[in-house]
Amino acid sequence: MTIQLGLPTRGTDGVPTVPDGTSLTKKDFTSDQEVRWCPGCGDYAVLAAVQGFLPELGLRRENIVFVSGIGCSSRFPYYLDTYGMHSIHGRAPAIATGLATAREDLSVWVVTGDGDALSIGGNHLIHAMRRNVNLTILLFNNKIYGLTKGQYSPTSNVGAVTKSTPAGSVDHPFNPVSLALGAEATFVARTMDSDRAHLTEVLRAAAAHRGTALVEIYQNCPIFNDGAFELLKDRDQAEARIAHLRAGEPVRVGSGDAAQVVVRDTTGRLAVVPVGEVTDEQQVIVHDPSDPDPSQAFALSRLDDATMQHMPMGIFREVTRATYDDAVRAQVDEAVERAGEGVSLDALLRGKDTWTVDGTRPGEVEQTLEGEVTEGPTAAAGDALVQEADEVRPE
Amino acid sequence: MADMSTTPLTQLDRVVIRFAGDSGDGMQLTGDRFTSDTASLGNDLSTLPNFPAEIRAPQGTLPGVSSFQVHFADHDIATPGDAPDVLVAMNPAALKANLGDLPRGATLIVNSDEFGKRNLAKVGYTSNPLEDGSLVEAGYQLHALPLTSMTVEALAPFESLTRKEKERAKNMLALGLLSWLYSRDTAGTEAFLRAKFGAAPQILEANLTALRAGHAYGETTEGFAVRYQVAPAPMPPGTYRTITGNQALALGLVAAAERAGLHLVLGSYPITPASDILHQLSALKRHGVTTLQAEDEIAAIGMALGASFGGALGVTTTSGPGLALKSETIGLAVSTELPLVIVDIQRGGPSTGLPTKTEQSDLLQAMYGRNGESPVPVVAAKSPTDCFDAAIEAARIATAFRTPVILLSDGYLGNGSEPWSVPTVADLPDLRVSFASEANDLDGEGRPVFHPFKRDPDTLARPWAVPGTPGLEHRIGGIEKADVTGHISYDPANHDRMVRLRQAKVDRVAATIPPLEVDDPSGEARVLVLGWGSTYGPIAAATRLVRATGGHVARAHLRHLNPFPADLGEVLRRYDRVVLPEMNLGQLAMLLRARYLVDVQSHTAVRGLPFTAAELAQVIHEHLLALAPEEVSV
Missing domain, CATH: 3.40.920.10 (Pyruvate-ferredoxin oxidoreductase, PFOR, domain III)
Incomplete structure (x- = not known):
């Protein structure tokens, strides 16, 4: 049986908006704190994009909360003049889940990094996504630990030489998009720190999504992993490598003579082939982020590898599923409503089985003390009195 | 029939x-x-x-x-x-x-x-x-x-x-x-x-x-x-029911939230012997209770803390191994100075230990099991029915002082039951709290401003400003904050001041707790038996046994383990000998010796079972004998 809960549908439903005719600006979302990332850090661009985008939501500033974990990117909340909590390593999704469930009227954002979200906080991330809590999670992926000064992260490539892997990393990396799809996230996207227009477009869709929206943001660390995404930032290289995912359109890479297209080959796998080699148009993959079956989105996420030869960017998945926080609130609201006026804490405390004592009665038998060594109940105490069967009742 | x-x-x-x-x-x-x-x-x-x-x-x-x-x-x-x-x-x-x-x-x-x-x-x-x-x-x-x-x-x-x-x-x-x-x-x-x-x-x-x-x-x-x-026992007039400690504790949390005017949000992960509280509260949605079964102990307390940030009474329930996992988040709650109640139904340890047996061995974990100077008020329930009152007291301290509070019960109290004289809700303590709603300070230029770490001069509590309140937008977190403004601060003098302020705030809880009640009917006792938590029953029965044979012994029981009641040192020094039975290797005894320089006599057992009255009576007799051999008949 499907229960019609009449739940809200947009990510920001239920969050108070600014009065009609007024609007906020980027400046309203900029705190008085000095931003302390390294010069050239990709985080600056993301911060500017988020500060620039938030007024567009039309929400009251006081109803927006940013929760972060630990790491360079997790300093984010300090620079936004909203409510915020810079929490502990990896735990932001859990804290945000409690907050979002307790407060329907808040727009809750999580800011996290590849180490924070995928290593120490991996458990909380996957469970937030499977529950589909109404959160927007910005996962800054720079494929390195920055704040601890340059150790490899769970997204670093095999062979990555870092401070803790002088002989090269032997760890197989996570693909955050594949992971999110595996955890059945309802909104999964990938974007780039330096592509302001694309980042904003993805943020807009993520904020509108009701449920957990995971946004992986490729972000350059100029100190410990500079140029990690250079192949995707160089105009010509990017053109040849990035597959922009657009709903209803074939998935393409490159243009002109070098144009390629993603097809499902005879083995059922996805392959990238020159447009000219396509024999059957039916084989061409048309992107459908709303497909309830996540397998095609997952297959697209696997086109990416360490060489970045083909890099899908954009919204992989965007489907509707009841959110955890809405469902939790609905159960409570329904129970409260059904109980109506009849609910009484006094009655709850009394429970079902009570008895009443309306006066004190003297004990009739000489008392033995707890812990006193006696020889069985017959020798315990008192006079044996023969009585007619006479039930003792509480008064 | x-x-x-x-x-x-x-x-x-x-x-x-x-x-x-x-x-x-x-x-x-x-x-x-x-x-x-x-x-x-x-x-x-x-x-x-x-x-x-x-x-x-x-x-x-x-x-x-x-x-x-x-x-x-x-x-x-x-x-x-x-x-x-x-x-x-x-x-x-x-x-x-x-x-x-x-x-x-x-x-x-x-x-x-x-x-x-x-x-x-x-x-x-x-x-x-x-x-x-x-x-x-x-x-x-x-x-x-x-x-x-x-x-x-x-x-x-x-x-x-x-x-x-x-x-x-x-x-x-x-x-x-x-x-x-x-x-x-x-x-x-x-x-x-x-x-x-x-x-x-x-x-x-x-x-x-x-x-x-x-x-x-x-x-x-x-x-x-x-x-x-x-025959029926003479009991004070009232309406009675039987109740287990875990049931009483769950009801105490609901009552506390009601008296505080707050939404109760429980984040919990199943663990013996605490799971019953999760079950009880999950069935109380009609009372507006929200329960979240988390993916692990850490998420459970994280959810509770997130709810507290949002203005709810956040609670998490667990047992010893879970408390260990929650340590870092308790530290975050200490740093962010948000109300939070952490319930530990203690069981035999270390590690998995004896999941279904009782012990009192998490006291030092509750007191000190975190990094940094991280003071947390600790209260303990003494009997199954007392779990109700202890839960209310924990919530009172948490909300009034904006602090995490650890509430200690144990497997014996949690599963044990006894008759309970059911209280009337209206007679319970008034725990109403007020959220910050407006600027509380002036900036350098004399303009009104909100400072999230400007404290109440009496309690030293900081304002509880919940998201959704216009003009009070602020950021909190685990990084050290500047006194008053709450901005990030690495200043050495500020850190020293904040560490002392957080300790002073917890110390000030003592001003709101009653003097220690001492049961010394003859007034001639030279030996005081002190206890905390579930040893209450066995100690009470043991002192009755000793008194029945003419022995003079005084008895007192601690509800508050941090801070201690203000007069505890004076009470301890009033007696020639202080005997302290504990189901651990002497954890409270160590705290008392360090704090009051009193030569507390520890009696310990960790068998997973409560003390027997006879065993404790024997221990008390031995101490009476040691003090005054000629006066005691054993």
């Missing part, structure tokens, strides 16, 4: 019965029902369930024995009783596992059907103790009854039930017999069975039939020379 019995009736003042059987025999249910029927008779009572961690350990083995002890009396009692007067043993394992606890003269009611060769061999009996005379020689009053076959016979008319299904009702037959023997009315149990098996009329009738058959057997048999009656 009409009573046709003509067996002579003997009046007793108190009885301890232990029901023991295989973990699948339904002994916990039998004990629960006997307790309920006893409570409605007006006896004072106290119970001690004792069961293995395995859900169904191999049948008929010693590790699979589950027992339920109930102590009931016509007067005020404090413990589940040191030793059973009556043991109901459903199989050889239950007999063997419990016999050692029985005093000479105790009554044994044993299910002889289970004493076949195989079951005897399973527990190492080479001859059948029911037949070889050993039990009678040892002075026990043995009643070997074929409870299984009596049940099957009584259920013969139920043709649709298998033999196995019929056998399953043998606990009801035993309950019926015990109800007859101790003059309990079974109407409550009959109503309970009707509610439980209403949907399965055959099973319901079978259980009722077995229950009545047990009672009828008692009426007709000549095997029992006397039956017993325990």
Whole structure:
């Protein structure tokens, strides 16, 4: 049986908006704190994009909360003049889940990094996504630990030489998009720190999504992993490598003579082939982020590898599923409503089985003390009195 | 049930019965029902369930024995009783596992059907103790009854039930017999069975039939020379119910939220012996309670803290291993100065330890189990019913002082039950809190500004400004914050000041707690027995025993472990000797010695079971003797 809960549908439903005719600006979302990332850090661009985008939501500033974990990117909340909590390593999704469930009227954002979200906080991330809590999670992926000064992260490539892997990393990396799809996230996207227009477009869709929206943001660390995404930032290289995912359109890479297209080959796998080699148009993959079956989105996420030869960017998945926080609130609201006026804490405390004592009665038998060594109940105490069967009742 | 019995009736003042059987025999249910029927008779009572961690350990083995002890009396009692007067043993394992606890003269009611060769061999009996005379020689009053076959016979008319299904009702037959023997009315149990098996009329009738058959057997048999009656206990007027510690604690949290005007949000991860609180609260949605079963202990407290940030009463419930996992988030709550209640139902440790047994060994973890100077108020419940009041007190401190508070209970309190004089909600403490709503300071240019770490001058609590409040937008977190403004600060002097401020805030809780109550009726005591947590009952019973023999001993019990009551040092110094029993290796004793330089005498045991009154009485006697050998008769 499907229960019609009449739940809200947009990510920001239920969050108070600014009065009609007024609007906020980027400046309203900029705190008085000095931003302390390294010069050239990709985080600056993301911060500017988020500060620039938030007024567009039309929400009251006081109803927006940013929760972060630990790491360079997790300093984010300090620079936004909203409510915020810079929490502990990896735990932001859990804290945000409690907050979002307790407060329907808040727009809750999580800011996290590849180490924070995928290593120490991996458990909380996957469970937030499977529950589909109404959160927007910005996962800054720079494929390195920055704040601890340059150790490899769970997204670093095999062979990555870092401070803790002088002989090269032997760890197989996570693909955050594949992971999110595996955890059945309802909104999964990938974007780039330096592509302001694309980042904003993805943020807009993520904020509108009701449920957990995971946004992986490729972000350059100029100190410990500079140029990690250079192949995707160089105009010509990017053109040849990035597959922009657009709903209803074939998935393409490159243009002109070098144009390629993603097809499902005879083995059922996805392959990238020159447009000219396509024999059957039916084989061409048309992107459908709303497909309830996540397998095609997952297959697209696997086109990416360490060489970045083909890099899908954009919204992989965007489907509707009841959110955890809405469902939790609905159960409570329904129970409260059904109980109506009849609910009484006094009655709850009394429970079902009570008895009443309306006066004190003297004990009739000489008392033995707890812990006193006696020889069985017959020798315990008192006079044996023969009585007619006479039930003792509480008064 | 009409009573046709003509067996002579003997009046007793108190009885301890232990029901023991295989973990699948339904002994916990039998004990629960006997307790309920006893409570409605007006006896004072106290119970001690004792069961293995395995859900169904191999049948008929010693590790699979589950027992339920109930102590009931016509007067005020404090413990589940040191030793059973009556043991109901459903199989050889239950007999063997419990016999050692029985005093000479105790009554044994044993299910002889289970004493076949195989079951005897399973527990190492080479001859059948029911037949070889050993039990009678040892002075026990043995009643070997074929409870299984009596049940099957009584259920013969139920043709649709298998033999196995019929056998399953043998606990009801035993309950019926015990109800007859101790003059309990079974109407409550009959109503309970009707509610439980209403949907399965055959099973319901079978259980009722077995229950009545047990009672009828008692009426007709000549095997029992006397039956017993325990009169109602004099209790202060009021409405009473029986309640376990975990039930009381759950209700205390609901009541605290109601009195604070806050939404109760529980984040929890299942763990023995705390899960019952999660179950209880999950069923209270109609009271506006939100429960979130998290993916792990860390997420559970994270969710609670997130809810607290949002203006709810955030609570997390766990046991020792879970508390260890929550440490870092408790530190975050200390740093962010948000209200949070962390409930630890202690069990045997370290590591997984003894999940179903009791211990008091998390005190130092609660006090100090975090990085940095991370002071947290700690309160402890002393009895099952006191869990209700302790929960309210924990919530009071958390909300008034904007701090995480650790509430310590333990497996003995959590699962144990006793009669509870049900309070009226309107009489409970008023815990109303106010959220910050406007600027609370002036900036450098004299303009109104909100400073999230500007403190209340009395409590040193910072304002609780919840998201959604316009103009008070601010950021909190685990990084050190500047005093008053709450901005990130690495300034050495500021850190020193903030560390001291957080400690001072917790210290100020002491100004809001009552002086330590000392029970010293003669005023001549030189020995003070101090306790905390669940040793309350055994200590109370032990001091009664000592006083009955003319010994002078004083007694006090700590509800607050951090901070201590302001007069604790003075009380300790008032006595020549302070004796402190603890179910750990002397954790509170160490704290008191360090804090007050008093030579506290520690008495410790970590057997997974509460102290017995006799054991503690002996300890007190020894101390009295050491102080004044000539005055004490032992």
